[in-house]
Amino acid sequence: MSRRTRRGGGPPPEQRRGPVTARRGQVEHSTTDQRLLDTRSPASFVHSDPWRVLRIQSEFVEGFGLLADLPPAVTVFGSARVGRDEPEYELGRRLGAALADAGYAVITGGGPGTMEAVNRGAQEAGGLSVGLGIELPFEQDLNDxxxxxxxxxxxxxxxxxxxxYAEAFVIMPGGFGTLDELFEALTLLQTGKVTRFPVVLMGTAYWSGLLEWLRSTVLGSARIKPGDLDLVTMTDDVDEAVRLILEGTGRAGPPAAATSGDETTSEVGGAAAAGGAPS
Incomplete structure (x- = not known):
């Protein structure tokens, strides 16, 4: 009997699965499409780690695809708990407009409060306003x-x-999430994961205490180096913040010499940030 025949006549049953050939007992009597469409698997598989990996991958793909064609952009962080009648809201709105006027798209967390103010200012000034939201149990839709x-x-x-997709960060007063993003940025800069990336703190009254603690306690305990304090700059002035970003990203000329009357802006390593002489 030929090796290609079997009892009863004819060659053994054969099935091609892409580049794979299956014969005899390995032949399946339904197609992949049939099994996909005709069967209902337990829902538990969508909570498994392999499925989560696919969801994570899809979020990266979607984000990269959405943002790949952005013009130069600045990410602004701040609190969701700022009312529209508060001065901080107006400050965010002016910041968004100034960044748009300078040719930047603005990126925020897309929520209410300071995020909304910055998005609003950018949109009203004719700039591109981007919001990257997050799934939370208590908030929040993307702002209008x-x-x-x-x-x-x-x-x-x-x-x-x-x-x-940003060239700089501006950090406005905020809570744990804002602090998380601030120290994430500083860690990336400190470790050389990103370079030429200005980080500007808006609000000297809000941030001075934190910077003084970094100087006196963290630097004082040798947990960071003195140069690490130069990774962030603090100001109250919107135009100054935009200038620092333009200079820090190489989009403007070298900074002008500071005048003796300019006390609104300081390096963390400078006297105004610390409230005293440099370490």
């Missing part, structure tokens, strides 16, 4: 002044987008 937005499930994917 977001022109281009996406919401993420995973904080670490969202953080990547904040850094990858």
């Amino acid at each position: 002044w977001v022109d281009l937005g996406v919401s993420f499930r995973y904080f670490f994917v969202r953080k990547t987008m904040f850094v990858k």
Whole structure:
């Protein structure tokens, strides 16, 4: 009997699965499409780690695809708990407009409060307003002044987008989330993961205490180097913040010499930030 025949006549049953050939007992009597469409798997598989990996991958792909064509952009962080009648809201609105006038798109977390103010200022000034939201149990839809937005499930994917598609950070007064983003940026700079990336703190009254603690306690305990304090600059002035970003990203000329009357802006390593002489 031929090796290609079997009892009963004819060659053995054969099935091609892409580049794979299956014969005899390995032949399946349904197609992949049939099994996809005709069967209902337990829902538990969508909560498994392999499925989560696919969701994480899809968020990166969606974020990269959405933001790849952004013009130069600045990410602004701040509190969601700022009312529209507060001075901080107006400050954010002016900042968004000034960044748009300087040719930047603005990126925020897309929520209310300071984020809304910055998005609103940018949109009203004719700039591109981007919001990167996050799935939370208690908040929040993207605000109405977001022109281009996406919401993420995973904080670490969202953080990547904040850094990858921005040339600078502006940190306005905020809570744990804002502090998280501030120290994330400083860590990336300190370790050389990103370079030429200005970080500007808006609000000397709000941030001075933190910077003094960094100087007196963290630097004083040799947990950071003196140069690490130069990674961030503090100001109260919107135009100064934009100038620092333009200079820090190489989009403007070298900074002018500071005058004796200019006390609104300081390096963290400078006297105004610390309230005293440099270490």
